[in-house]
Amino acid sequence: MDPLMDLTRYPLDAIARQVGTPFFLYDAQILRARMAEVARTAEGDRLHARFAMKANSARFVLDAAREAGLWIDAVSGNEVDRALRAGFAAGHEPPVIMYTADVFRDNALQTVVEHGILPNVGSPGMIRELHDAGYAGPIAMRVNPGFGHGHVQACDTGGPSSKHGIWIDDVDEVHEAARQAGYPVVALHAHVGTGPQIAEFDQNMRRLVDVFDALLQRFPDATSVNLGGGIPHAYRLDAQRYDLAGFRTLMLEASSTLSESAGRPISLEIEPGRYPVAGMAILVSRVTDVKETRSNEKGPGQRFAMVDAGFNDLIRPAMYGSYHHISVVADSGNSPLDARATERVNIAGPLCESGDVFTRDEDELLLPRDLPAPQPGDLVVLHDAGAYGYAMASNYVSMGRAPQVAFDDGAVTLISRRETLDDVLRLETSEALAV
Ligand SMILES: Cc1ncc(COP(=O)(O)O)c(C=O)c1O
Numbered sequence: 001m002d003p004l005m006d007l008t009r010y011p012l013d014a015i016a017r018q019v020g021t022p023f024f025l026y027d028a029q030i031l032r033a034r035m036a037e038v039a040r041t042a043e044g045d046r047l048h049a050r051f052a053m054k055a056n057s058a059r060f061v062l063d064a065a066r067e068a069g070l071w072i073d074a075v076s077g078n079e080v081d082r083a084l085r086a087g088f089a090a091g092h093e094p095p096v097i098m099y100t101a102d103v104f105r106d107n108a109l110q111t112v113v114e115h116g117i118l119p120n121v122g123s124p125g126m127i128r129e130l131h132d133a134g135y136a137g138p139i140a141m142r143v144n145p146g147f148g149h150g151h152v153q154a155c156d157t158g159g160p161s162s163k164h165g166i167w168i169d170d171v172d173e174v175h176e177a178a179r180q181a182g183y184p185v186v187a188l189h190a191h192v193g194t195g196p197q198i199a200e201f202d203q204n205m206r207r208l209v210d211v212f213d214a215l216l217q218r219f220p221d222a223t224s225v226n227l228g229g230g231i232p233h234a235y236r237l238d239a240q241r242y243d244l245a246g247f248r249t250l251m252l253e254a255s256s257t258l259s260e261s262a263g264r265p266i267s268l269e270i271e272p273g274r275y276p277v278a279g280m281a282i283l284v285s286r287v288t289d290v291k292e293t294r295s296n297e298k299g300p301g302q303r304f305a306m307v308d309a310g311f312n313d314l315i316r317p318a319m320y321g322s323y324h325h326i327s328v329v330a331d332s333g334n335s336p337l338d339a340r341a342t343e344r345v346n347i348a349g350p351l352c353e354s355g356d357v358f359t360r361d362e363d364e365l366l367l368p369r370d371l372p373a374p375q376p377g378d379l380v381v382l383h384d385a386g387a388y389g390y391a392m393a394s395n396y397v398s399m400g401r402a403p404q405v406a407f408d409d410g411a412v413t414l415i416s417r418r419e420t421l422d423d424v425l426r427l428e429t430s431e432a433l434a435v
Contacts, residue, residue, distance in 0.1 A: 002234045002241055002279045004325060004383050005030065010407055012284055012329055012379055019403045019414060021286040021379070022309035024390055026060065026415070028408035030280040031386075035068035038231075038276050041248045046255045046267040050098065052229045053079055055273030055387040056281075060406050060415045062086035065276070072097045073120075073229070073271040077108035080117055090115040092137055092186075098226075098271075100142060100189070102126075102164060109133045120189050120226075122165045124174045131181045139178060140187035140226070143168055145211045148192025148204050157193035157230075165190065168211070172218065184221035188212055191228025191271070198232055198240055202250065209254040216262040224267040225258060227251075231275035235323050235384050242275075274387040281386030283402070285309035287328075287378045290345075302366060303345045305374035310349025310356045312396040314382060314389050318355045321362035324382045326369055331377035340375075344368040347380055351397060358382060390416075395424050 005027055015023065035051070042049035050073040051065040057079060063086060065072070071094075072083045080099055089096040095118035101108065102122035112119045113135045120140040121127060130139070144165035148158025157164060166174050178185055190211070192204050205227055212225045232242045251268050258266040285307035294301040316322035326347055330337050346368045349356040361367040374380060393401045400419030405412060 002384070004327075005279070005282055007282075007327060007329060007381060011412065012381075013332070015405055015412060016284065016286065016379065019405060020418065021284060022307075022313055022402045023284050023418075024281055024313075024385060024402060024404045025284060026058075026281045026386065026404060026406045028060070028064070028280075028406055031061065031064045031277065032068070034276040034280060035064045035070060037244060038270075038272055039068040039070060041244045042251065042270060043248075044252070046259070046265060047248075047251055048224075048267060048269045050226075050269060050271035051276060052271045052273030053083060054391060056277040056389070056391050057082055058390065058404060058415060059086055060404075061277060062088075071095070071269075073273075074099050074117075075101055077106050077111040080108070080111045080115065084115065090117065092116055092118040095140075095187075098140060098187075100140075100191075102142075104129055109135075118187070120187070121174070121178075124166060124170065124177065127174065127177045127181055127183065130183070136182065138186040138221070139183045140189050141166060141171065141174065141178075141185050142189045142191070143171055143211070143215070145190050145192065145208060147207060148190075157191055171215065175219065185219050186221055187224045187226060187269075188215055188219060188222050189226040189228065189269075191230065193228075194230040194232045194274075198242055201230060201232055201242070202246070204230075205247075205250055205254075209257065213258055213261055216258060216266065222262075223265065224269055225254075226269040226271060227254075229270070229272045229274070231270070231272040233274050233278040233384065233387070235278070235325065237325060278384045278387035281384070281389060283309055283314050283382040283385040283389060285313075285349075285380050285382070287374045287376050287380055288350075289376055290374060302368065303343060304348045304357075305345050305371075305380065306348055306350070307380045308350055309358075309380075309382065309402070310351040310399075311353070312351060312394050312399055313349075313402050314358070314385055315392045315394075316388055317358045317360050318353075319392075321360050321364055324358065324384055326358065326371060327381045327383065328372050328374050329379040329381060330372075331375070331379070334375045334377055337372040340372040342370050343373045345371050345374060347374075347382075350399070395419055398424050400424065 050071040100120040122142040142165040255268040311318035
């Protein structure tokens with residue numbers, strides 16, 4: 001697997017006493033190292049890496065992406081605005097921020113028009129919407145090539161049942177609509193996801209290159225091709241680490257092949273989200289109780305360590321049955337870990353929802369872990385929580401979002417405080433609508 005954060009490096013207990021539990025802890029050095037790795041993978045004249053900021057849009061993370069020289073893939077108007085506020089350049093020469101979506105919602109269309117952001121059109125009707133809003137400029141086109149899926153089967157990123165992109169057989173029609181609206185299609189894009197097996201990612205990338213190779217002949221204005229995100233992060237101890245050097249070779253070869261067959265320079269983009277941020281964060285929770293059920297005709301008895309983090313903080317296990325490695329950190333008043341028996345235990349959260357259990361499989365069944373028997377007061381740490389963790393957190397049941405804390409070579413900084421009830425209630429109003 002990718003290396004786990006070494007918990008002995010961080011003053012977890014002191015942070016917990018100051019900001020309470022649960023909290024996210026981000027390691028700045030790991031973040032910078034991962035961003036730099038992505039940047040190196042795409043080093044060179046005709047390669048570019050964007051950070052898919054949907055994975056983690058904290059300013060601290062965006063700063064690291066910008067300092068590493070990455071560009072941005074944004075998927076909402078507010079993400080575009082956050083990227084602009086974090087110092088990423090507006091405009092499409094070069095298109096430092098690209099807006100990828102199948103739907104313009106809220107301020108998205110206005111933001112694209114106002115800041116000259118390159119829109120990556122994922123649905124045919126978006127051409128008309130851009131035209132009606134007065135957009136003038138180039139566009140990118142997101143294609144659904146007919147294959148691909150995410151890190152779990154439930155995550156459908158390409159194929160007939162995927163809602164993303166323009167179906168491969170319809171691209172010429174949409175291209176013609178773009179031509180009539182005066183929009184050159186300067187980039188072709190697809191994001192087909194990781195696939196549950198590492199080998200599938202490389203196969204998908206090669207298949208995508210072939211798809212674009214065929215398409216580029218019909219898109220004379222296109223000067224770049226984007227293979228999307230999906231660089232695998234190894235969440236499991238026995239999972240193989242993905243070889244970025246091999247991916248760089250694939251990208252270099254693809255750029256040469258595509259340029260040669262198109263007869264013009266074609267640059268190649270990638271836009272990983274998970275890879276640079278997953279491994280730089282942990283979600284730290286406190287054990288409040290340990291309890292058991294007993295076997296009966298419905299099934300075997302289970303042991304539950306109850307913790308104060310739930311799917312409102314980290315939704316991936318509840319949404320996808322995703323795996324996060326779990327560690328126990330003994331409270332100083334409890335017995336040390338090496339004096340404890342290992343037991344099969346579920347880690348369950350505070351929400352009044354049966355799905356609020358972090359130890360689940362892809363079929364949403366309980367899958368208890370072998371852990372040093374947790375005791376009330378211990379910390380339970382969920383590893384690899386930096387991607388789609390805080391970014392997907394909610395204030396469900398009016399529990400505020402957990403604070404985010406950054407650790408940088410010994411310096412500890414609170415980068416977002418715990419959401420309070422006042423924060424939650426701030427949006428409530430009783431405005432009469434003139435309808
Ligand atoms: C369009 C697009 N690009 C990039 C990504 C990033 O994918 P990942 O986090 O798997 O790298 C996503 C994620 O869903 C996406 O929808």
